[in-house]
Amino acid sequence: MSEPRRSPAAIYLDNAATTPVRSEVLTAMWPFLTSDFGNPSSHHRVGEAAAAALLGARQSVAHVLGCRPGDVIFTSGGTEADNLAIKGIALGSPRGRHLITSSIEHEAVLQSCDYLHRLHGFEITLLATDAAGLVDPDELRATLRPDTTLVSVQYANNEVGSVQDLSALAALTRAARVPLHSDAVQAAGWLPVNVVDLGVDALSLSGHKMGAPTGTGVLFVRGRLPIEPLLHGGGQERGKRSGTENVAGAVAVATALRLAEGERLQAATSVARLRDTFTERVLRDTPGARLTGHRTRRLPGSASFVFPGTSGEAVLLELEARGVVCSSGSACAAGSSEPSHVLTSMGFSADDAQTAVRFTLSARTSEQELETAAASVHESVARIRRIAR
DSSP: OOOOOOOSSOEEOBTTTOOOOOHHHHHHHGGGGTTSOOOTTSSSHHHHHHHHHHHHHHHHHHHHHTSOGGGEEEESSHHHHHHHHHHHHHHHOSSOSEEEEETTOOHHHHHHHHHHHHHHOOEEEEEOBOTTSOBOHHHHHHHOOTTEEEEEOOSBOTTTOBBOOHHHHHHHHHHTTOOEEEEOTTTBTTBOOOHHHHTOSEEEEEGGGTTSOTTOEEEEEOTTSOOOOSSOSSOTTTTTSOSOOOHHHHHHHHHHHHHHHHHHHHHHHHHHHHHHHHHHHHHHHSTTOEEOSOSSSBOTTEEEEEOTTSOHHHHHHHHHHTTEEOBSSOGGGTTOOSOOHHHHHTTOOHHHHTTEEEEEOOTTOOHHHHHHHHHHHHHHHHHHHHHHO
């Protein structure tokens, strides 16, 4: 049996893991890595120039999110934003010791909740989802209590792409006077992120999912919410995150968010069309393939499958040998031998969950690339099944 030929140019379908830095973002941030390198806390013209750039970045993010600039906290990424939101709001609130989240959250959320349970005695309620990965608002209503401190539900899932009805969930938490946080790391650039329209009290974003460098992120926290900082020191970010600000990073994530929001409607429409064509071809041509997540209420660029009778890792290797780069799920869980907690929570068996492969598109993905990728999926799955006999 001959080995597949290696392609010199990869078809990159792992944009949920990370994206290349946009040229516009590099241009915007470069001065603050070179000539305009001042510390924004310094009281001289070099520092004041940096402080002005930081303020401009904060105002730009606030404009997209529909919030006050003072409600924007720059972080080192989505993981820190999630940790600060959950630990900070929970520990800063006198309300109680009960948290609610969903069973399919990113590990940054789940492990933050686990930390609060183990070290601070919080009780954690995990909301189940249906087979499509959606939370039932009625279940949230039933679990809200007078001592509930915070609800955290992901806007769009990082593995299967299912999109929650945040507005419906927010109506319930608002009526109960419980703050709602949402991990929107995968949503920015694809879905509306106006925090007033969504009804959220805190929102996490990550720069490297939308064309900014790794190590950049944003946390929106509504000003009225008390929040206990995780980092102590100089009192930067209005006392909510100490440490000399990453001015270049703030400018980068603000620029990337502004560009992504400006292109969102057109990109979402065109990419969703390509995704649907790719999905249909994979399901048609690859026997036994099953789409995971909601069929329509999903991120425009997300298509994830299980291929029973294979190993997800083996399929990935076969695909990469054919020039197609994708993933088996969350990049943050790479190397784990455990089945995806997202898929098992949605009702997939552990065996089927181990066969998962995730494809995530970008606005740069072409129709020809997806035709090649779909054919490669068929060939790769067939080869793994032959070997496994």
